[in-house]
Every structure is written in C-alpha cells, then in structure tokens.
Amino acid sequence: MKFPPLHLPKARKFLAIAAVAALAMTSCSPAANNAKETIVVAIVANPQMKDAVSLQDDFKAKHPDVNVKFVTLPENEARAKITASVATGGGEFDVVMISNYETEMWAANGWIDNLQPLADATPGYDTADFIPTIKDALSYKGDVYSVPFYGESSFLVYREDLFKQAGITMPEHPTWAQVGEIARKLNDPSKDFAGICLRGLAGWGEVMAPLDTVINTYGGQWFDKDWNAKLDSPQVKSAVTDYVNLLHDAGQPGAATSGYGDCINRYSQGKAAMWYDATAMVSSIEDPASSLVAGKSAYAPAPVQNTKSAGWLYSWSLAIPSTSKHKSAAWDFISWMTDKDYIKLVGNKIGWERVPPGSRQSTYEIPEYAAVAKAYAKPTLDAMYGAKQSTSMVNPVPYPGLQFVGIPEFQDLGTRVSQQISAAIAGQKSVDEALKQAQLYAEPIAQSYKEGGK
Template structure:
C-alpha cells in the first residue's frame, strides 16, 4: 500500500495530549479519546463513570465529533504523530493501512495478556478487516452491514409485500406508492450528504450490485461506464422523486431521525441503526419496523462491511491506560451492562459472536439480530462487484487515496442530488479525479 498523504500539518486539532509514560494500571493519568458522536458512543460516554470507579486515578476525556470532522482530525493527528489522542475511533478502512505505516499499536499483544478478553470471539469478517499480518491493530466497538428498514404497518395498509432480499426496482416501486407529501412522509430516506463515509456508503453498494466498478483490472477509471451511470442515475432519481426533504444534506443521523419519528416509509442504511429505531426513548416506531437484506440488482449479497473500532496511536504516551479503557469498552461485560442499564436494543451490535447467544439480547433482537449477523458474515470485500477489480472493499476502496477521492466524488453526487448538476456531469468530473489516482497505480506497476 502507498502511505496516506498526510493532511495539512497546520490542521487545528483543538486538544493537546499529556506527556509522560506510565506503567499498566498506574494512576494519575488522563486518557483522551476521540470518538464519533453516534448514539452508541454517547451511551459509552454516559456509562464511563463505571470505568473510572474501577480504575481510580485514571480519568477519561472524550472528544465527540461528527463523522466527517472525526475522520479529518483523527487522520491529521495520527498521520503527523501529534499525540493529541490516546484512543482513536477508526474503521476497517484506516486500520490495515495505518498499521502498515507503523502508526498504530498492535492490540493483539495486549489482548492475549488480558484474561477473559477473548479476541477470537469477534465476528471473523470484522476481525480480518481490522488485522495486519495476522494481528489486530484496532478492535471493534460495533460492526455493521447494511439492510433495508421499512414500516410494516404502512406496507400492510397499502397491500405491499417485500421479499427477504428485495430488488432495487421493488424498493423504488414501493417508495413511489408510499410517498405521501400531504402527510409529510417520504417514500424512502437515502443519504445524499457529501463524504466518502456518508453518501458514498450506500451508493457504492448500489453501484456494485448494478455491475459497476471504480476501476478495471488495470486501474483505468470506470465512473462514466454505462453500469455506473445507470446505478447513480437510479439512486439520484429515487431520492429526488420520493426521498426526504433536504436529501443533499442528509446523512445517517438525519435519516435515523426521519424513520424513528415516522416521517419516512423506508430507509436503506447501516444495520446498527436498530439501536435508535428500537429504543422506546428515542423512537416512535418501535415494533413497527421490518427488516430485509440489502436490495440487489445483479449481484447478490450487496451489503457493506463496516466497523467503528478503537485503536491506540503509536504517539500516545499512555498506551497501557488506553488499552485498559479499550478492553473495557469492547469487552463482554460492557455489552451486558448496556443491556441491563440502558435496554437490550441499545447493545452495540455486530462485534462479538457471543452477543447473539445472550438470551435477553436474542429475545430483544429477534426481528433484526439474525439478519444483522448473517449480513456481516456474508460480506466478501475481495469480491464486491460482478467484474474483477484491483482493489478490495465494498462501500469504500481500501487504498489511501480514497479518503480524498471519495470525498470529491461524493461532492459531485451531492450536487446532483440537489439538482445543481446532472448525473452525467457529476460522473464526468468524478472520472477525471479517478483517472489521476488510477494513473499513479499504473505508473507504479
């Protein structure tokens, strides 16, 4: 892999780390954790007092950031060895690349020395995606694939049915029939917000199942191919005709609100969304949601593979204390604590196999738990498309350049969703971006 191009060294990070090394379990340390501000992470912050009581002298300082902001600040800090953060929330996109670059601490070394941690309990596809040369360099807090969430009651009222693995044509037909602007309800919610981890996450699965790909086997860009254009045109047309208001600025959080508050009939997104949808404290549609596999066109098993995970930057001077916190937040006792104190639907899903054997969780998640697990286990990042490709990854390409390339392309797609440019114009500009990346790989062969 090529090294990630470092972000500007002048990036303002807003925090400074504490210097000084400490031994395992030593007190008087503040561990600074950079996290994405999703609901499961907010639960961890709310429960973190239990960790501090169990580890007197160690204080936790959380930096909770939006998804796009977190990616930028964490990347800038880790790539430049800034040392601002002792624990960083990263994904299976960054982890193997950063491990290759020597930016992360080997967590398998810690896991093997921690009684009861059980590294082998992590779902194999996630464990592999977070590994480099056989060892894990981040451990999953939660894992996800993607599936379709829909209002069972609305489908029944309209006399509509969805198979367990619907096609995108079936989804589009249902969205048209359930779209009800008079009552303020859209037919479907789809991300249109710029960001390689925002709108491109669902859109890339659509491109894959429609037979598209970003590059051919020789790294020639393919974003203006008929397959990609048909997939993107379908996605943009669907969200513009029957999607949520303000789709061009809607991401995961906005769509979660739309469905949980009864303002849309369907949502295609992450399997982890159930923590919001099935929580009586935040959702008006508990018990009314049906779940189906990621919609397909040509290629089956079109769901993505993603995990928000915790890693330790090599620049941290408090690696032992950082691991203490990570092992607490990703361990089996934490999952049970969430279920018992906050409710079983709020347990971080898709990380450990043993979670799906907890009787209380199995009962609470019977509508979505087995589907979540089978979706995650069925993903094959090495064969995400119908045609051969030189990269791995489903909703992202596991190459360093994708962080910038994907963001640029997503900005073009978002403009098309907003009606500012045509899909063809968006893809022609995107093709130019991709050709620059492809050329660098051809020249290095």
C-alpha cells in the same frame, strides 16, 4: 486482500494535511495524580462512548494503577485530530478511536501497533468472538490492529403494517428493481409521504455510503484491478441513474440535501414507506419515546442487482499509536472497553438497549439483549456476515472497503464525487455530466497508483 502501500509522495501529502489539522490540537499532557500511569484516550462523542466514560469506576477498580484522561470530540473533529496526531507521530494519545477505513492503511504505514499478541495473551478476551467480517476489516496480514467497540452494516427497513394494508409482500431478497416498483406504488406526495428515503446529501460518508453499495452490486467500481478509473463505466452509470431516478420518482422532498439525520427523522415520523441505510438506525426508529412507527417495521437485506449481497461494513474501533509510551496500560483499557464483560456491564448498569451492537457474536446470545433486539438482531447479523467484497461486488478491486475506497485520497475524492451526484439528484446536471466530471477527478489518482507500481 493486500492493501496498496502508501507511497512516499502520498505519505508526505497526507502528513502535511494532518500537520495543518494538528495546529488545532488541544494539549493533552497528563495531570499530576497518584496513579502509576496516565493514559490519554481520544474517542468520538456519541452516546455509547459517553457511556464508557460514565462506567470508569469499573475500570479503576480493576486497574487502580492506571489513570485515564479522555479527549472526547465530535466525529469530524475527532477524526481530524486523531489522524493529525497519529500521522505526524505527535504522541499525544495512547488510545485512539478509528474505523475500518483507517485501520489497514495505518497498519501498513506502521502508525499503529499489532494488537493480536496482546489479545492472545489476555485470558478470555477471545478475538474469535468478533463478528468475522468486522474482524477481517480491522486486520492487516491476518492480525488485528484495532479491535471493535461496535459495528454496523446496512439493510432495508419497511413499514410492515402499510405493506399489509396495500397487499404488498416484501421479497425475501429484494432487488433494486423490485424496491423501485414498490416505492413508486406507495409514494404519495400529496400527503408528504415518500415511497422510499435515500441519502442525497453531498459527502463521502453521506450519499456515497448507500450509493457505493448500489454501484458494487451493479458491477461498478471506482478503480479496476489495474488501477484504471471506472466512474464513467456503463455499470456505474446504470447504478447512479437508477438511484437518481428512484429519488426523483418516489423519494423524499429535498433529497439532494437529505442525509442520514433527515431520513431517520422522516421515517420515524411516519413519512416514508421504506428506508435503506445503516443497521444502527434501529436504536432510533424502534424507540417508542421518539418514534411514531416503533414496532411497525420489518427488515430486509440490502437490495441487490447482480450480487448475492450488497451491504456495507463499518466499525468504530480502538487502536494503540506506535508512539505511545504506555502500551501495556493502553491495552488494559482497550481490552476492558471491548471485552464480553463490558457488554454485560452496560446492559446491567445502563440498559440493554444501550449495548454497543455489532462487535461480538456472543452479544446476541445474551437473553436480555435478545429480547430487546428481537425485531432486528437477525437481520443485523445477516447483513454484517454478508458484508464482504466476495459476495457484494461483481468484479475484483485493488482497494479495501465497500461503502468507501480504502486509500488516503478517498476523503477528498469521495467528497468531490459526491457533490456531483448530489447536483444530479437536485436536477442541476445530468448523470452523464456528473460522472464525466467524477471520472476526471479519479483519473490522476489512478495514474499515481499505476506509476507507483501497484
């Protein structure tokens, strides 16, 4: 897919937004030390990234002339500050943690370096080992511009024990109609038990993540191939209506304010029969220290309607800003943190359940990891291999992405549309009213891309 270049008015607007965010940037000048070079690495503050920081002695032993200074921030703050720095050419960072949402856009704008030549010149690094859909999502014109630390898709988890008790069999490839029928049968509000948990909380990364995959499999689009806004199409209306009705009939209480965290807590505490969401859920729901349903679940592919598959695709990855003055050292660090040996280092030093999932195919061939991930390894890989537009969308679109639209404007557009969807879930307006307003939000953006000759 050719990504639509960011034309100048959009670039200026994007840079202006980034510049405002940059005002909050903490100074990251390298401290004096005996190392030959100091690189500044900006990463997200989640457990697996913190594990990487804790394992720095291994990197230092292999690269004694490189000193690493970490800037570790919560996800929303990290995304804003990294975007601000890279988009404005601030040069504060030598390595940045981004995702497949940013990678292709930033590569097209020349904001990050092509990593393919560096990867090819590194013995044993093996980019062919990356899960293919993840590699494609992090590539531009056939070359990788960021490399995956971990990746995820989406699937449907369900209480296998309760299904057996009720005499219900989960279809091998469930449709949304079948999922809806099962959810309504198992729903029991009198016991605070939901037939299914689905995100309803406003946010382009909250309700829109699962809902966009429903829209895709129903044949809907945000924009068609000619950049016409399509949020008020019959296909989108059907997808959103079924999603909203399912939550009204068999979803969790307070669904309009329920996000990923609420669903993971509800399902883990035995208060839902099913949950459709990120494959990364397994680290919580299968943890016997915190989950009441560990070992009681099975996994099915993302529900479909008119497509072969319907999952999403997301990856936290590492890139080198074009402004870095320490690119060789930056690649030394990136290749260390995303190499096959790093996976084994985490497993042996910290624990196999902490291994970053979904980046390399070889991870799933390690016996120790295979034993820990027995219940969900194959469903995770199947979901990730199937997460591509050719099998998860009915009609072609001019943008990359499955659970997002890969254009700069989507962060704002997706948030505003999600607020309309959340209002419909809350019963504050009808689906028709919500989508009518969503269409009005999308049309000016569609027009700008038409005028730009896309």
